[in-house]
Amino acid sequence: MTIETPASQKPASFNWRLYVPKSITVIAQEGYRFADFRADALAGLTVAIVALPLAMAIAIASGTTPDKGLITAVIAGFLISALGGSRFQIGGPTGAFIVVVYGVIHQHGFDGLVLATIMAGAMLVVAGLLRFGDWIKYIPEPVVTGFTAGIAVIIFTSQLRDLFGLSMDNVPAEFIAKLEAFWAARDTLALPALAVALGALGTILVLRKYAAKLPGFLIAVGGAAIVVTLFNLPVETIGSRFGGVPSTLPAPIMPTVTWERVRELSQPAFTIAFLAGVESLLSAMVADGMTGRRHRSNCELVAQGVANIASGVFGGISATGAIARTATNIRAGAKTPIAGMMHAVFILASMLALGPLMAYVPLASLAAVLIVVAWNMSEHERFRHLLGGPVGDRVVLLATFGLTVLVDLTVAIEVGIVLAAIIFMHRMAEATAIQKGVSIVEKDRDDFSDPHRAAYQARRELPKGVETFELRGALFFGAASRLNDALEAAFPPPKVFILRFDAVPMVDASGVGALSRFLKRCASHETMVLISELNIGARGVLDQMGVLAMSNVEAVSTYSEAIARAEAIVEQKS
Structure with a gap:
């Protein structure tokens, strides 16, 4: 399609203004009044209430401890809002990373994940400086929808252990092997855990339908903790599995770096960087669509890179822009990026003040939270819509989805993009052949x-x-x-x-x-x-x-x- 490239996007010279954070330009251009701070603080508190149980649930599903998710929400969440190119972006751990993070920890340990996250952050910074943000937007919709739906399926299956209270020492990373392991442990089904999970799930769904403004996740998780504690139900909790949640931020650490380790982790680091880049820009585009504002894609990539480096240094996990939390931020009345920074501050305050109480949270209730997250991620309506599209797009969608679930996320993305390119070339060849048969006189x-x-x-x-x-x-x-x-x-x-x-x-x-x-x-x-x-x-x-x-x-x-x-x-x- 012939559209003239704006001067600001032409690669003639480095334009440092493209990398000035929105938190600076918004306040410099519009000023910042107490009414704006009040609106931002209220929006930040609203998002923090939503993000608190999500951060713990995502970290646990990723194969690590709940405090890692909270650390990521605090460190990365603050930096993404402070340095990013979007006015409303909320950053932190997201469901899209569960599959990748779990696989890295399973193969290379948590130290390997820290190094991979730092490497991914460096890749994102370079990508932003090279203005790759303009290119990430060109990923075909069937590829994005296919791997997102595939990740949703994997997240759902990963929660079956806590949903049914199964007793298992280890859960395999591979999809088929995981299902086989769950089936082998079916005799260990714990009805109290299933009841807590279904109760939490029902609470979330009812509140979403009849009281959408209430923090359904937090109410469901908090209510489940109260019920399990009062009735002394034999349900596994954060405290019984992980020993609780620390009430302080950890000191910065540096992972062991060797050339061999860097080479081993280059592929998962690239996958993390790719996912962080794509999801953050998708989230920023959703925010633009909801508000009529404009984000700076390359500034956003640099911010994502810095945030992931810092998250890794402080022992967190991978982070990116979160679409649902960003939308919540907008609906809550956020005015500037200060809202996202306040969201991180509120999570830190909760971590410091309520850390001991978080030990009572049942894992079954967090499984219910992630099941809802997986359903939202599946984008089932868009998936069905694309299934009604041209044959080539259906092939790309189903191939990406199947490879994501059964093989590997990186392979799925690579195959999806290559297939889309081949199909596009075929379509263009057909279109050119058709145009050759049209009389030039018939066109003006x-x-x-x-x-x-x-x-x-x-x-x-x-x-x-x-x-x-x-x-x-x-x-x-x-x-x-x-x-x-x-x-x-x-x-x-x-x-x-x-x-x-x-x-x-x-x-x-x-x-x-x-x-x-x-x-x-x-x-x-x-x-x-x-x-x-x-x-x-x-x-x-x-x-x-x-x-x-x-x-x-x-x-x-x-x-x-x-x-x-x-x-x-x-x-x-x-």
């Missing part, structure tokens, strides 16, 4: 010989309250991330928006995803969208994936028909 040569003149002439024809935009080139995963950026200029929203598809030879699932997000945004502003001049292939994909069935979308054959239809809609709305 003037539209393509002088784009500026064509755009000017088209704009002169537009009725008042109507905007138009002509898409040029394949609407595929590489261009999809720029689609909404290119359409930003159309807002404040018109009554009717005309999208011209005459110069779009091919559309894939990621392109449909970006287009759908834009169309939903238009729907929220009651803007009707007319899609004109669709070729047979693009129309088939949009129809197959439900775009043309959206209530604010109509497909018309020609641009002239789109103008006439737009006039009628404007008159009707007037």
Whole structure:
């Protein structure tokens, strides 16, 4: 897709302004009043209440102790907000890392994880300085959805031990071997643990449905701890398995570094860096979509790198931006990155004040928390939506998902991206072959010989309250991330928006995803969208994936028909 690169993104020279943290620029440009601090503090407290049980649960599921998750939330969470390029980003341990962290600890010990996390942090800093943040956005949507759903399945299965209270010395890292081990230990099922887990799960689901503003995770975990303690139930707790939670931050440590160790850990470190980069930028993009703000992707990568280095030095685990916690931060009324920094401060205060009480938390209740996290991570609606897409996208989705669950996350990502690239080249070859058979007379040569003149002439024809935009080139995963950026200029929203598809030879699932997000945004502003001049292939994909069935979308054959239809809609709305 032909979109001019903004001057700020051109690699002519190093632009240090791209790396100034949002915490500095926001306050310098807008000032900071007591009302802002009050809003940030309240939002930080709200997020801390959500993050506290999650941090412990993720650390335990990752094969380490709960305090490691709290340390990560404090150290990495503070630095990601303080140094990052997003106004609302909340960082800390996330479910996406459970699989990788568990595998590293299983093979190389916790010292190996610390070194891998520091190495991943260094990779992220370099990636940010080289402006790789602009490239990570080009990962195809089926790849992202496939490995995210795969991780969700692995997280769910990893919680079966604590969910059913099974007695096991070791849990294998491999998916099939893990299921076999659980089945072999089925006779050790503990009904009290299952009852506590189901009670906590039910509490979370009921509160989400009927009292969404209440901290469901914390209430479920705290209630389970009270019930288990009062009735002296034979259920394993943080205290019985790990001996409690320390009430202080540990002193900085440095892992053992040798060339052989670095070589062994290079692949898991790359996986950690890749996941941290992708998830943090996805989270920042979600925040942008919710607020209309703009994040600095490369500044965000540098912040993620520094945060992971610091987390490793203090004995924490890998960290990245957390989508759900970031969304909670926005809904709680955060104004600046100070909210994210306050969230880390509140977790530290809880750790210092309530450390001894955390020993009473039942592991079964934390398993219930992670089951909800896994369900949210699965993105089942998007997964089903992509299954209705073109065959190539379905192949990429299912291959990435299957390899994530059964083989290895790194292999899944590599195979997914390569498959997507091969399928894209095949589609472009087909699209080129189709275009060769189209008479040049059937296309308006003037539209393509002088784009500026064509755009000017088209704009002169537009009725008042109507905007138009002509898409040029394949609407595929590489261009999809720029689609909404290119359409930003159309807002404040018109009554009717005309999208011209005459110069779009091919559309894939990621392109449909970006287009759908834009169309939903238009729907929220009651803007009707007319899609004109669709070729047979693009129309088939949009129809197959439900775009043309959206209530604010109509497909018309020609641009002239789109103008006439737009006039009628404007008159009707007037």
